[in-house]
Amino acid sequence: DTGVSQDPRHKITKRGQNVTFRCDPISEHNRLYWYRQTLGQGPEFLTYFQNEAQLEKSRLLSDRFSAERPKGSFSTLEIQRTEQGDSAMYLCASSTGPRGFFGPGTRLTVL
Amino acid sequence: GQQVMQIPQYQHVQEGEDFTTYCNSSTTLSNIQWYKQRPGGHPVFLIQLVKSGEVKKQKRLTFQFGEAKKNSSLHITATQTTDVGTYFCAGPKGNTPLVFGKGTRLSVIA
Numbered sequence: 478d479t480g481v482s483q484d485p486r487h488k489i490t491k492r493g494q495n496v497t498f499r500c501d502p503i504s505e506h507n508r509l510y511w512y513r514q515t516l517g518q519g520p521e522f523l524t525y526f527q528n529e530a531q532l533e534k535s536r537l538l539s540d541r542f543s544a545e546r547p548k549g550s551f552s553t554l555e556i557q558r559t560e561q562g563d564s565a566m567y568l569c570a571s572s573t574g575p576r577g578f579f580g581p582g583t584r585l586t587v588l
Numbered sequence: 589g590q591q592v593m594q595i596p597q598y599q600h601v602q603e604g605e606d607f608t609t610y611c612n613s614s615t616t617l618s619n620i621q622w623y624k625q626r627p628g629g630h631p632v633f634l635i636q637l638v639k640s641g642e643v644k645k646q647k648r649l650t651f652q653f654g655e656a657k658k659n660s661s662l663h664i665t666a667t668q669t670t671d672v673g674t675y676f677c678a679g680p681k682g683n684t685p686l687v688f689g690k691g692t693r694l695s696v697i698a
Contacts, residue, residue, distance in 0.1 A: 510686060519676050519688040520631060533684045568630060570686070575619055577678075577686050579630040 481580035483569050489586045490559055497555045498583045502571030509552050510577060511544055512568040520568055526552060559587045592620075592677050594689035602697050607664040609692035611677035618680055620653060620660045625691070626673040634662075634675075667696050 482501045490496050502509050507528050512520035523542065525533040528549035541559075546552040556563055564587045570577035592613045601607050611620065619638045623631040635644055637653035637660060644651045650663045664671055674691040681687040 508685065512688075517693075519674075519690040522681075522684055522687050525684050525686075533682070570631075572685075575680070575685055576621060576633050576636055577623075577631075578633070582630055 481569055481571050481578050483567075483580040483583050485583055486581060487584045487586075489588065491588050492559060492561060494559055495555065495557045496559055496585065497553055498567055498569075498585075500552045500554070500569030500571075500580060502551070502569070503578055506571035506573050506578070507549070508572045509546055510570040510572075511552070511554050512570065514566045514568055514582070515564075523554070523567075556585075559585075561587045563587050592617075592679055592687070592689040594677060594692055596692055597690065598693050598695070600695045600697065601667050603669060604666050607667050607671070607694055609662050609675050609677075609694075611660045611662075611689055613658045613679060616657045618657075620657075620677055620679045621686070622651060622660075622662055623676045623678060623688075624673050625676065629673075631676060631688075664694075667694070669696050669698055672696050 484499045509526045511523040514520045523535050523538055524544045526546040529546050541557045544554045566582045566584050568582045569580045592611050594611050621636045622634040624634055625631045635651050640657050641655045642653040648665045652661045674693045676688050676691040678686050678688045
């Protein structure tokens with residue numbers, strides 16, 4: 478069990494730029510989640526995959542956000558035309574059942 | 589919005605005092621999970637409760653799931669500085685298996 482990994486760990490970008498984050502789940506975990514967390518708040522659900530199928534997407538997610546999990550393994554989360562309000566920690570979790578295993582997160586700062 | 593509500597939002601205790609956080613849902617939950625997040629860290633799974641009225645213990649931590657499966661609590665006996673962090677409950681909402689509450693941030697004063 479090598480754990481969930483995320484890349485990069487930190488990203489600083491200018492407003493209006495596009496960013497892409499990667500999540501590598503624990504091997505054979507069929508469920509993969511993306512969350513966003515700001516200071517003092519709980520993880521806010523963004524989207525959820527079961528294998529390669531994106532089953533749920535939060536209404537909070539604007540059209541600027543897109544996520545993929547092309548082969549049911551790793552996943553990418555892309556944010557287009559970043560805004561300062563996108564600054565947050567982006568967490569990925571994976572599971573085979575209800576229990577989630579979280580990665581270390583990618584901290585995004587939009588200047 | 590969040591499926592589960594947690595109270596209190598913050599709790600400051602003296603080391604050695606007990607601590608309890610509560611989680612409430614407007615709907616029946618098939619299961620509820622508890623996570624701990626240390627400052628600067630990511631959420632780490634503590635436990636899952638599934639059965640009505642279930643009580644589970646992990647050393648100084650006691651977890652309960654209500655009879656109606658709409659509420660849960662986490663109680664820590666004789667807090668230590670290592671207990672510092674934010675405790676989250678999480679449960680299913682619609683087709684999403686894992687939606688988090690806003691958490692209770694615990695500070696322990698030595």
